[in-house]
Amino acid sequence: MNTLTPLLQVRSLTKHFRLPGGLLSGKARYVYAVDDVDFEVASGEVLGLVGESGCGKTTLGRMALHLIEPTAGQVIFCGQDLTALKREEMRHMRQQMQVVFQNPLSSLSPRFKVEQIVAEPIITHHVLPKEQVRDRVIELLEQVGLGKQHLDRFPHEISGGQCQRVAVARALAVNPKLLVLDEPTSALDVSVQAQIINLLEELKKTHGLTYLFISHDLNIVQQISDRIGVMYLGKLVELGPSESIFNQPLHPYTKALFGAIPLPVVDSGRQLTSLPGVEERLPEIRSSTFFKGRALPFTSQYRQSKARALVLLTHCRKQRAYSPSKELADPALHG
């Protein structure tokens, strides 16, 4: 994989959202939605990002597409730093990177027919002359397993799985290189979910696509991904090839996450492991501590109040200290 030039590179990517309040006291508080994340996605590769709610996986996906401005760090796509691009240049770049969201019914306009939905990006980006658009739309629909008969339907007239196929067709309309798939199957029934996964696998081969696949469902992620990144509280805690992440998870959080998946198997003697403690809210750090440097938030905030996070993060530090050769991509934990 290393011989290929990466299509997408994310370097020290960070996003802090400011919390409301603190205007007069000067004590603005921030949420570390994504905190110092690095990874690369090679051309033709599928990188899966997993984590629980609030871990920052969606924010990370949106920053990779430059849909939101990062607080710090770079997104390098096809060798160009997206954060440095001008508006018009970015608009052109968007042709190369498309997105499919979780809920197809809310990401497809209810007032547009399927034909208009799929044609819109072709027209906006002037990909084809007008008279060829219709043929192209039909071709795209056929590629995603739909057909001519769906052209005149509204999103509410077709099933959830078919809506998601339309969303995929729309994303493919401008011949992108990268697709960011943000929980593309979470709203679908199990039997339909498998259909969409198969479709994505097939399109990847026929169109030479690269995917950033974001999901909370580990089983789905390992099905489709070459490599997996596990996120926890804004940080990438473990990154590696699918098989090794699944067979030998190193980070205690990854282990806990895998141990908690209920599998459709009985009499295996397997007990669900649950992480003690309650769910974490996003790490909240005051501006003063934030500006003093990276290490501080961990020592003060986490150690005092977030027992669960503490256990995990200290474990992880040990892990790093004892096995430095392993691919645990979290530079913030070096300290």
Added chain:
Amino acid sequence: MSALLDVRDLYLEFKTSRGRLKALNGITFDVQPGEAFGLVGETGCGKTVTGLSILQLLPRSATITGGQVFFEDIDLLGLSRSQIENLRGSKIAMIFQDPSTSLNPVFTIGSQIERVVRQHMKVNRQKAREKVGEVMQAVGLPDVKRIMGSYPHQLSGGMQQRVMIAMALSCSPRLLIADEPTTSLDVTIQAQILKLLRELQTKFGIAVILITHNLGVIAQTCDRLAVLYGGRIAEKGSTSDIFNHPQHSYTRGLMSAIPRPGMRGMKMDTIPGNVPSNPGAMTGCPFAPRCEFAMERCSVMVPPLYPLGGTHFSACFLAEPKA
């Protein structure tokens, strides 16, 4: 031993702008005292409506058009409104998918649970308070005093669901109906809640009906289950019967459509087509159009539940005993 809950041949219809929608088409199952029973299926299979019709919490557009629901040998469908209201919360409790919408945002947690206790247990305030503290501890809520005085929005989703379970437990019910209790929770928190439900069932002998779309959740928690499709039971039996020897082609399809470790990059098995939107209007087996083994009579006749030994039944002509 007589069953705690006995649902017999339940039929239910919705009135919609496009006519009648037959959501349940003859559902029959029973739940033994202290047992964990799973109802599993995809969107629109009727699993939630089945749960709601036991306590008659149905929307106005729904009418039960046939069948009986016996709880401790009383037909619930024949009870008056006030009789069923007395039963709700005291003998049969229910929890739902999204705990944040089930809790009242303007009252503290303590006062909401206390209200349930005083409604059903004719005790004074002091006693009620003690009981509230007791059940909150039983469901593993930390720092009971602080949480009693908190409002729902101050708690995380997992904590809110624990509060719902505490509320459900407060009057020592015999049956708890849990409708997708972990669907809105993260997987590590889900594991905690499933463990809790299992504990309550073994410790207090409460029977649980677990309604979910997630076969994994059922495998980890239930003793028996019914697989629903198109408002009918496709297959029912003990958890090991169904997971180790699934007979109905829908059950098999559903199981193999779940991604599992070690299958990366391989083509996943799928069930072609979509879930029917009005299965009651179909003649024959609701799964026939998607079934690879469908025979001629499958689209004409509805297969009954054929016994396969023990508590295992399958509604498929392939399971028909050879004459």
